[in-house]
Amino acid sequence: xxxxxxxxxxxxxxxxxxxxxxxxxxxxxxxxxxxxxxxxxxxxxxxxxxxxxxxxxxxxxxxxxxxxxxxxxxxxxxxxxxxxxxxxxxxxxxxxxxxxxxxxxxxxxxxxxxxxxxxxxxxxxxxxxxxxxxxxxxxxxxxxxxxxxxxxxxxxxxxxxxxxxxxxxxxxxxxxxxxxxxxxxxxxxxxxxxxxxxxxxxxxxxxxxxxxxxxxxxxxxxxxxxxxxxxxxxxxxxxxxxxxxxxxxxxxxxxxxxxxxxxxxxxxxxxxxxxxxxxxxxxxxxxxxxxxxxxxxxxxxxxxxxxxxxxxxxxxxxxxxxxxxxxxxxxxxxxxxxxxxxxxxxxxxxxxxxxxxxxxxxxxxxxxxxxxxxxxxxxxxxxxxxxxxxxxxxxxxxxxxxxxxxxxxxxxxxxxxxxxxxxxxxxxxxxxxxxxxxxxxxxxxxxxxxxxxxxxxxxxxxxxxxxxxxxxxxxxxxxxxxxxxxxxxxxxxxxxxxxxxxxxxxxx
Amino acid sequence: xxxxxxxxxxxxxxxxxxxxxxxxxxxxxxxxxxxxxxxxxxxxxxxxxxxxxxxxxxxxxxxxxxxxxxxxxxxxxxxxxxxxxxxxxxxxxxxxxxxxxxxxxxxxxxxxxxxxxxxxxxxxxxxxxxxxxxxxxxxxxxxxxxxxxxxxxxxxxxxxxxxxxxxxxxxxxxxxxxxxxxxxxxxxxxxxxxxxxxxxxxxxxxxxxxxxxxxxxxxxxxxxxxxxxxxxxxxxxxxxxxxxxxxxxxxxxxxxxxxxxxxxxxxxxxxxxxxxxxxxxxxxxxxxxxxxxxxxxxxxxxxxx
Numbered sequence: 082x083x084x085x086x087x088x089x090x091x092x093x094x095x096x097x098x099x100x101x102x103x104x105x106x107x108x109x110x111x112x113x114x115x116x117x118x119x120x121x122x123x124x125x126x127x128x129x130x131x132x133x134x135x136x137x138x139x140x141x142x143x144x145x146x147x148x149x150x151x152x153x154x155x156x157x158x159x160x161x162x163x164x165x166x167x168x169x170x171x172x173x174x175x176x177x178x179x180x181x182x183x184x185x186x187x188x189x190x191x192x193x194x195x196x197x198x199x200x201x202x203x204x205x206x207x208x209x210x211x212x213x214x215x216x217x218x219x220x221x222x223x224x225x226x227x228x229x230x231x232x233x234x235x236x237x238x239x240x241x242x243x244x245x246x247x248x249x250x251x252x253x254x255x256x257x258x259x260x261x262x263x264x265x266x267x268x269x270x271x272x273x274x275x276x277x278x279x280x281x282x283x284x285x286x287x288x289x290x291x292x293x294x295x296x297x298x299x300x301x302x303x304x305x306x307x308x309x310x311x312x313x314x315x316x317x318x319x320x321x322x323x324x325x326x327x328x329x330x331x332x333x334x335x336x337x338x339x340x341x342x343x344x345x346x347x348x349x350x351x352x353x354x355x356x357x358x359x360x361x362x363x364x365x366x367x368x369x370x371x372x373x374x375x376x377x378x379x380x381x382x383x384x385x386x387x388x389x390x391x392x393x394x395x396x397x398x399x400x401x402x403x404x405x406x407x408x409x410x411x412x413x414x415x416x417x418x419x420x421x422x423x424x425x426x427x428x429x430x431x432x433x434x435x436x437x438x439x440x441x442x443x444x445x446x447x448x449x450x451x452x453x454x455x456x457x458x459x460x461x462x463x464x465x466x467x468x469x470x471x472x473x474x475x476x477x478x479x480x481x482x483x484x485x486x487x488x489x490x491x492x493x494x495x496x497x498x499x500x501x502x503x504x505x506x507x508x509x510x511x512x513x514x515x516x517x518x519x520x521x522x523x524x525x526x527x528x529x530x531x532x533x534x535x536x537x538x539x540x541x542x543x544x545x546x547x548x549x550x551x552x553x554x555x556x557x558x559x560x561x562x563x564x565x566x567x568x569x570x571x572x573x574x575x576x577x578x579x580x581x582x583x584x585x586x587x588x589x
Numbered sequence: 590x591x592x593x594x595x596x597x598x599x600x601x602x603x604x605x606x607x608x609x610x611x612x613x614x615x616x617x618x619x620x621x622x623x624x625x626x627x628x629x630x631x632x633x634x635x636x637x638x639x640x641x642x643x644x645x646x647x648x649x650x651x652x653x654x655x656x657x658x659x660x661x662x663x664x665x666x667x668x669x670x671x672x673x674x675x676x677x678x679x680x681x682x683x684x685x686x687x688x689x690x691x692x693x694x695x696x697x698x699x700x701x702x703x704x705x706x707x708x709x710x711x712x713x714x715x716x717x718x719x720x721x722x723x724x725x726x727x728x729x730x731x732x733x734x735x736x737x738x739x740x741x742x743x744x745x746x747x748x749x750x751x752x753x754x755x756x757x758x759x760x761x762x763x764x765x766x767x768x769x770x771x772x773x774x775x776x777x778x779x780x781x782x783x784x785x786x787x788x789x790x791x792x793x794x795x796x797x798x799x800x801x802x803x804x805x806x807x808x809x810x811x812x813x814x815x816x817x818x819x820x821x822x823x824x825x826x827x828x829x830x831x832x833x834x835x836x837x838x839x840x841x842x843x844x845x846x847x848x849x850x851x852x853x854x855x856x857x858x859x860x861x862x863x864x865x866x867x868x869x870x871x872x873x874x875x876x877x878x879x880x881x882x883x884x885x886x887x888x889x890x891x892x893x894x
Contacts, residue, residue: 210635316740320741321752
C-alpha cells in the first residue's frame with residue numbers, strides 16, 4: 082500500500098540520515114588553546130555598573146581593569162591602573178595613574194577616563210545597580226593628565242575594597258559617545274581579554290589582549306581564547322564536560338559532585354556566601370514568642386547545624402557562630418556559641434513559659450527546600466511548629482522589609498568582598514533590611530563603617546557581633562562552597578569571592 | 590467569507606489585547622520587580638532607585654497604557670537585563686524557536702497522518718497496536734528524560750550529534766526528535782479516531798461500492814473530511830511548539846523564546862516578558878484564526894454557521 086510504503090521509507094530515511102552523520106570531533110580545547118566554559122544563567126549586559134549577576138561580572142573582570150586590585154591569596158591591595166594612591170585627608174584619595182596603558186580600541190588611558198567614568202556612574206540617573214559601590218564618591222578631580230583625586234561624599238571603610246576591580250574604568254571618548262548601551266553591546270576596557278563576539282546572554286568569545294599593560298597585577302594570560310556559553314541544564318553540562326566539549330563548569334550540587342568525581346576532575350572551594358536565619362523586629366518589640374531572647378536561643382540550640390552543613394553544604398562548609406563569614410576582615414569568632422542541645426532548648430522554652438512549644442512562620446528564599454525542611458524538622462523535635470513559606474527572593478525580601486516575616490531563611494554573599502562592612506551594616510546598621518533595629522549595634526557599626534583606623538573598626542565590629550550572638554538575633558548557619566568541574570588538562574585555582582580568574586588558568 | 594474573516598480577525602485582536610493586559614498585571618504578582626531587578630544583595634536603596642528609574646512607582650494602569658501605546662507603535666521597550674531593545678532580543682531568539690517548532694510539527698504531522706490512517710484501517714490490528722504503543726509512550730515519557738537519554742547515547746557514547754546549541758543544523762536533530770515525539774500522539778490519535786468515523790460513513794461505502802480502490806477512497810474522499818478536526822488541534826499544537834518548549838530549549842541549550850520567557854520572568858525583566866507574551870498570543874490567535882479559515886474553506890457549512 083502506498084501509505085505503508087511512505088511510512089517505511091520515511092522511517093528508513095530518518096534512520097539513515099542519523100547513521101550517516103560523521104562522528105563529531107571532540108573540541109580539543111588545549112590543542113586549540115580555547116577554554117570552553119559554561120554558565121547555567123545568562124550573563125547580563127556587560128556594563129559592570131548596571132549588573133548584579135556573577136556570570137556577567139566574571140566576564141567583565143576579564144575585559145575591564147580597576148584602579149586597584151586585591152590579591153586574595155595575600156589580602157594585599159596592589160596597583161592596577163593606578164600606580165600608587167594615598168589619603169591626602171580622611172575624605173580625599175589621590176591616585177598617580179599608570180602611563181602607557183592601552184584600551185582595546187587603541188585609545189590611551191589617562192586621567193580623563195577615570196574622571197568621565199566615575200563622575201558619570203555616581204549620578205543617580207545613570208542607574209548604577211549597587212548604590213553602595215558608588216554612593217561614597219562625591220566627585221573626581223583631575224590634577225594633571227596622570228593624577229586624579231576622589232573626593233568622598235561620606236567616610237566609607239569599604240572604599241579601597243570597591244576600587245579594587247569593582248569599579249572598572251571605561252575609555253572616556255567611547256563611553257561619552259556610546260553610553261551604557263554602547264559599553265554593553267561592544268565593551269571596551271584595558272583588561273587581559275577583549276570581547277570579540279557576543280550573542281547577549283548566550284555566547285561570548287574573549288581573546289587575549291596582546292597589548293595588555295606590562296606590570297598588571299592580573300598578569301599576562303596563558304590561555305589565548307575563552308568561549309563562554311549558557312547551558313541551563315546541569316545534566317547537559319556534565320555530558321559536555323565528559324565528552325570533552327567543555328573545560329570548566331561550576332555550581333555543581335554536592336550530591337551530583339560526589340557522583341561525577343569518578344569521571345571528571347571536581348574541585349571544591351569555600352566562598353563568601355553564607356546561609357542564615359534572621360529574626361525580625363518581633364525579636365526586639367515584644368508580644369511575640371520570639372521576642373523572648375530565651376526562645377531565640379532555644380531555636381539555635383534545637384537546630385543540628387553541624388549535621389545540616391555536612392549533609393547539604395558539602396565538604397568545605399562549616400558551621401558558623403558569628404553573623405559573618407570568617408574569611409572577612411572584622412569577623413569576630415569569639416562570640417557566644419550555641420551547641421546542638423535539644424534538652425537545653427526544651428529547658429529554655431519551659432523557662433520562657435512555652436513548654437508546649439509554639440508556631441513559627443518561617444519564610445525561605447534562595448535556599449533549597451530540603452534544607453529548610455531539615456531546620457523545621459529539628460525545631461519540631463522541641464515543640465516548635467514551623468510553617469514554612471517558600472518565596473521568590475524578591476517577594477521574600479519585599480515582605481521582610483515590610484516587617485511581615487518573623488523569620489527569614491536565606492543567604493548573603495557580601496558582594497564577594499572580604500570585609501564585614503558588606504554584611505553587618507546591611508542587616509544591623511539601621512537600613513531597610515535591619516528589622517531588629519538595635520540602636521546600640523547600629524551605633525557601633527556607624528563608627529566601624531566610617532573609620533579609616535583598622536583597629537577601631539575591628540573593636541567595634543567585635544562588640545557588635547558579640548551582642549548579636551548574645552541576643553541571638555541571628556542564627557548563622559554555614560558558609561557555602563562551590564564545586565567546579567574541570568577538564569583534566571586544566572589548571573584552575575578557585576577564589577572565595579566567586580570571581581573565576583581565567584587569566585590565571587593554564588593548560589597542564 | 591470576507592465577513593467571516595473580518596469578524597474572526599476582530600475577535601482575534603480583542604483576545605490579544607485581553608491576554609496582554611492580564612499578563613501585564615500577573616507579571617507584578619511574582620514580587621516587587623524593583624527588588625528583583627536590584628538583585629540578590631541589592632539594598633533597599635538600590636531597589637528604590639530602580640523603582641524610580643523604571644517608573645514602577647507609577648500606578649499600574651498608567652504603566653500599562655504607556656506600554657501598550659508604545660507597543661502599538663512597534664516599540665516593545667528595552668530589556669532591563671540586557672540593556673537592549675526587546676524587539677532586537679526577540680528577533681535574535683525567534684528563529685531558533687521557529688525552526689525547532691515548525692520542523693518538529695512537520696515531522697510529527699508526517700508521521701501522525703500515515704500512522705493514524707493505517708491504524709484506522711484495521712482497528713486492533715498489528716499496526717494499530719504499534720501506533721497505540723507509540724502514542725502511549727510518547728505521552729508517558731517526560732521530554733526532559735528522553736532528551737537526556739538521547740544526549741547520553743548520541744552525544745556522549747557515540748559522539749554523533751551536538752548536545753547543545755544551535756550552531757549547525759545537526760544541533761536541531763535531537764531536540765526535534767524529542768519535540769515531535771511529544772506532539773505526535775495527540776495528532777495521531779485524533780487522525781485515527783476521525784478516520785474510523787469517516788470510513789463508516791455512507792459516502793465512503795458508496796465510493797467503495799462503485800469499485801474505487803482503497804487508496805483513492807482514503808485520499809480523495811476520506812482525508813478531506815477526516816482532517817477537519819485535526820486542523821484545529823494542529824493549530825493549537827503548532828502554537829504550543831512555537832511558544833518554545835522551555836524544557837527542550839533548556840536541556841539542549843537552545844536560545845529560543847521559551848527559555849527567554851522563563852528566565853525573563855524569574856529575573857523580572859518585564860519588558861521582555863510582556864513583549865514575548867504579546868507576540869505569542871498574537872501567534873496563537875493567528876494560528877487558530879487560520880485553522881478556522883481552513884476549516885471554513887474545507888467545509889462550506891462552517892461559513893454559514
